Amino acid sequence: MKTEPKRVLRATCAPGLAPWLKAEVEEMGYDIDSTDHTGVEIRGQLVDAMRLLLRLRTAFHVLQRFADLYPKNADDLYEGASGLPWERVIPADGYLTVVSTVRNDTIRNSMFANVRLKDAIVDRLQRVHGRRPDSGPRGDRTVVHMFWKDDQCRLALDLSGRKLSDRGYRRMPGRAPMRESIAAAVLAETGYDSNKPLVIPMCGSGTLAIEAALLATGRAPGLLRPNFGIKHLLTFDETTWGQERLAAKKLRHDRAPAPIIASDIDPAATDAARKNAVTAGVDHLIEFHECDFADTPLPETPGTIILHGEYGERLGDLEQLKQTYGRIGDFLKQRCGGWNGWVFTSRELVGSIGLKSTRKVPFENVEIDCRLAGFELYAGSRST
Numbered sequence: 001m002k003t004e005p006k007r008v009l010r011a012t013c014a015p016g017l018a019p020w021l022k023a024e025v026e027e028m029g030y031d032i033d034s035t036d037h038t039g040v041e042i043r044g045q046l047v048d049a050m051r052l053l054l055r056l057r058t059a060f061h062v063l064q065r066f067a068d069l070y071p072k073n074a075d076d077l078y079e080g081a082s083g084l085p086w087e088r089v090i091p092a093d094g095y096l097t098v099v100s101t102v103r104n105d106t107i108r109n110s111m112f113a114n115v116r117l118k119d120a121i122v123d124r125l126q127r128v129h130g131r132r133p134d135s136g137p138r139g140d141r142t143v144v145h146m147f148w149k150d151d152q153c154r155l156a157l158d159l160s161g162r163k164l165s166d167r168g169y170r171r172m173p174g175r176a177p178m179r180e181s182i183a184a185a186v187l188a189e190t191g192y193d194s195n196k197p198l199v200i201p202m203c204g205s206g207t208l209a210i211e212a213a214l215l216a217t218g219r220a221p222g223l224l225r226p227n228f229g230i231k232h233l234l235t236f237d238e239t240t241w242g243q244e245r246l247a248a249k250k251l252r253h254d255r256a257p258a259p260i261i262a263s264d265i266d267p268a269a270t271d272a273a274r275k276n277a278v279t280a281g282v283d284h285l286i287e288f289h290e291c292d293f294a295d296t297p298l299p300e301t302p303g304t305i306i307l308h309g310e311y312g313e314r315l316g317d318l319e320q321l322k323q324t325y326g327r328i329g330d331f332l333k334q335r336c337g338g339w340n341g342w343v344f345t346s347r348e349l350v351g352s353i354g355l356k357s358t359r360k361v362p363f364e365n366v367e368i369d370c371r372l373a374g375f376e377l378y379a380g381s382r383s384t
């Protein structure tokens, strides 16, 4: 029997999340070939890709390298891509999306390069099979990814399709939610330990609390969503996928974590967070409260507290927000002695907390330059 060769698998992430992604991939037992600002690469078979798709918490996509081309312009791209055996992987009766990042002097509009690549693929399938797949921007079936920088054009199959951070549980997004993959990286950075309480005031749609509950009970995030790009490839093997899903399910345990408490002043937010937790299957692990952040009940035993406040999109919001962050600083100092305290906010607002941070980690959330600031809160300073 012919064994499947190992190919380059690239897990991508939000800019700056690569150290946490690398740690996750290594913890799964893989040797990393290379790491850069937005991803890590390993060599593996489709079974390895399936494992990554089901288990990774901080990743956006998993790409399987298909070919490297060196086109001089878009016509050259069409020629080169026409010569590749797309019929081995892409169903002629399917639906194709091409996505790309293009940084090449001959291409002013990356959409043009996308269209040329799409044409090359569907024309080839038409020649081989006598029919062509539908195509468009949906991104929820077969997805081909192009990264064209200078003279190198790297083509890959996007095995995730839509971003892995779209777990499927956040049906109620709330205002300014945190991406699930960022929440997972924030929890890793804070050193969240499920044996100690976790408190999330200003919980919004509940992402941090839900990600913590998934992590604390070994629930693989990929089990929550039914659709992946890999399922729309001719190389997809249902039996192996079933085995990998079963293996991922076995990682789950039912040891209850220390309390996870989530609160928000807005009843619509706590309602959304509760519903999202139900969809994720972890509502029984989270205690919800509707209150001002400063009134969130804190367990006796200190643990980790993370506040993700608003950034202020409208003019005039900023002054009021600065006062709120000042109150957050007072709350941490006066009420949270002995706790592992963190605030996630925009770079602009972090200074308004008025406490000296011991760590300041850059993050990019929904294209806003953010900081996760950590504070040493001495036990002696706690007062009620």
Ligand SMILES: C[S@@+](CC[C@H](N)C(=O)[O-])C[C@H]1O[C@@H](n2cnc3c(N)ncnc32)[C@H](O)[C@@H]1O
Binding pocket: 173, 174, 175, 176, 177, 178, 179, 201, 202, 203, 204, 205, 206, 207, 208, 263, 264, 265, 266, 269, 291, 292, 293, 294, 308, 309, 310, 311
């Ligand atoms: C940026 S959002 C949090 C997003 C959340 N991490 C998520 O993933 O959905 C900030 C939240 O703080 C809440 N908030 C604003 N002022 C508050 C206050 N004084 N006390 C408690 N919550 C407050 C808002 O209702 C909003 O849900």
